[in-house]
Amino acid sequence: xxxxxxxxxxxxxxxxxxxxxxxxxxxxxxxxxxxxxxxxxxxxxxxxxxxxxxxxxxxxxxxxxxxxxxxxxxxxxxxxxxxxxxxxxxxxxxxxxxxxxxxxxxxxxxxxxxxxxxxxxxxxxxxxxxxxxxxxxxxxxxxxxxxxxxxxxxxxxxxxxxxxxxxxxxxxxxxxxxxxxxxxxxxxxxxxxxxxxxxxxxxxxxxxxxxxxxxxxxxxxxxxxxxxxxxxxxxxxxxxxxxxxxxxxxxxxxxxxxxxxxxxxxxxxxxxxxxxxxxxxxxxxxxxxxxxxxxxxxxxxxxxxxxxxxxxxxxxxxxxxxxxxxxxxxxxxxxxxxxxxxxxxxxxxxxxxxxxxxxxxxxxxxxxxxxxxxxxxxxxxxxxxxxxxxxxxxxxxxxxxxxxxxxxxxxxxxxxxxxxxxxxxxxx
Numbered sequence: 004x005x006x007x008x009x010x011x012x013x014x015x016x017x018x019x020x021x022x023x024x025x026x027x028x029x030x031x032x033x034x035x036x037x038x039x040x041x042x043x044x045x046x047x048x049x050x051x052x053x054x055x056x057x058x059x060x061x062x063x064x065x066x067x068x069x070x071x072x073x074x075x076x077x078x079x080x081x082x083x084x085x086x087x088x089x090x091x092x093x094x095x096x097x098x099x100x101x102x103x104x105x106x107x108x109x110x111x112x113x114x115x116x117x118x119x120x121x122x123x124x125x126x127x128x129x130x131x132x133x134x135x136x137x138x139x140x141x142x143x144x145x146x147x148x149x150x151x152x153x154x155x156x157x158x159x160x161x162x163x164x165x166x167x168x169x170x171x172x173x174x175x176x177x178x179x180x181x182x183x184x185x186x187x188x189x190x191x192x193x194x195x196x197x198x199x200x201x202x203x204x205x206x207x208x209x210x211x212x213x214x215x216x217x218x219x220x221x222x223x224x225x226x227x228x229x230x231x232x233x234x235x236x237x238x239x240x241x242x243x244x245x246x247x248x249x250x251x252x253x254x255x256x257x258x259x260x261x262x263x264x265x266x267x268x269x270x271x272x273x274x275x276x277x278x279x280x281x282x283x284x285x286x287x288x289x290x291x292x293x294x295x296x297x298x299x300x301x302x303x304x305x306x307x308x309x310x311x312x313x314x315x316x317x318x319x320x321x322x323x324x325x326x327x328x329x330x331x332x333x334x335x336x337x338x339x340x341x342x343x344x345x346x347x348x349x350x351x352x353x354x355x356x357x358x359x360x361x362x363x364x365x366x367x368x369x370x371x372x373x374x375x376x377x378x379x380x381x382x383x384x385x386x387x388x389x390x391x392x393x394x395x396x397x398x399x400x401x402x403x404x405x406x407x408x409x410x411x412x413x414x415x416x417x418x419x420x421x422x423x424x425x426x427x428x429x430x431x
Contacts (some may be wrong), residue, residue, distance in 0.1 A: 011025050017058055022217070050134060060085075064112060091117075095113060140217065144171055144216055145175055145224065155171060156207045167181055169216075178198060329365045343402060358391070
């Protein structure tokens with residue numbers, strides 16, 4: 004049982020007959036009026052009331068998507084077209100589903116005579132009960148279908164000497180009717196499905212135990228019959244309550260604003276008295292910070308230059324070995340030039356242009372090289388064999404030159420380092 008509908012007393016009501024069950028204790032009773040139900044209502048303050056099928060009108064229509072209040076106004080205007088009574092004689096509620104087509108969203112509308120609802124409320128008041136919800140008892144048929152593992156189903160249930168046939172499609176009640184006991188159920192089932200335009204559906208029989216619509220009324224979709232005058236009164240009460248809350252919150256907010264303004268003024272006075280000393284202190288700190296930042300930037304640049312110069316990213320011998328290993332089978336090197344801070348030059352011979360292309364792609368996809376270019380690829384003959392002579396250039400990543408020495412501003416000259424073009428292994 005959901006917390007929202009944690010009410011154990013369930014009642015099925017029609018004028019002149021009523022039955023009730025306490026789903027917590029299993030007690031049940033039936034009588035001609037609520038007052039004559041006896042002990043089952045004693046000690047109970049609330050009940051969920053399912054209105055019997057004989058006095059409920061149901062209609063499935065397509066309506067535009069709208070807010071509940073707007074949709075209620077739309078339905079109220081058309082209510083007399085849906086049911087055989089004038090709109091002012093009916094009380095209604097609705098469920099708008101997510102089922103949509105070009106005509107709108109499927110909306111299930113239920114209605115009863117307003118006089119019947121007044122009679123129900125009178126009987127409830129007489130036994131000291133309040134209705135948590137008043138809804139068609141047939142709406143619980145969708146719960147029975149779901150518990151049987153079906154989204155669509157024909158629910159058959161005995162109903163005080165009659166047989167109820169409820170059509171559930173897409174987890175919502177679409178159609179409900181009663182047929183006399185002893186009727187041919189096969190024929191009546193087909194007639195009911197045809198009337199609901201539902202086709203063939205699995206048949207589920209509801210029992211008199213926990214599988215009945217009365218027992219499962221608390222799990223039925225949200226729905227509540229309410230008199231028009233009661234709805235207007237409740238709306239006025241909600242508006243009044245919101246108005247009172249809004250006024251109280253306004254007073255609280257004004258008091259809080261006044262307090263905060265006073266507190267703020269005191270804080271401003273304290274802050275202003277300390278600001279002048281703080282400004283001077285901040286100025287000194289900013290000057291010191293600027294000096295430290297300049298020194299740190301200079302040291303960072305110097306560290307970067309030293310790192311690039313003395314910590315090569317890859318050895319030139321590694322470059323040579325990688326180039327050699329990257330040659331496709333059937334090709335060979337004829338020359339390799341790799342120097343510090345200079346482009347890599349690879350000359351070689353291959354048996355086909357595809358091998359040259361493969362070699363260039365291999366170097367180009369390696370993180371060791373950048374700007375890999377094919378300088379030329381010329382056909383040549385070695386003996387009687389047709390070959391391709393090629394030249395490929397590339398930049399070795401990390402193969403940088405030594406940074407230029409800083410200019411000496413004094414009279415003492417520093418010794419220069421080895422030439423940046425010295426052909427040694429390594430790269431900055």
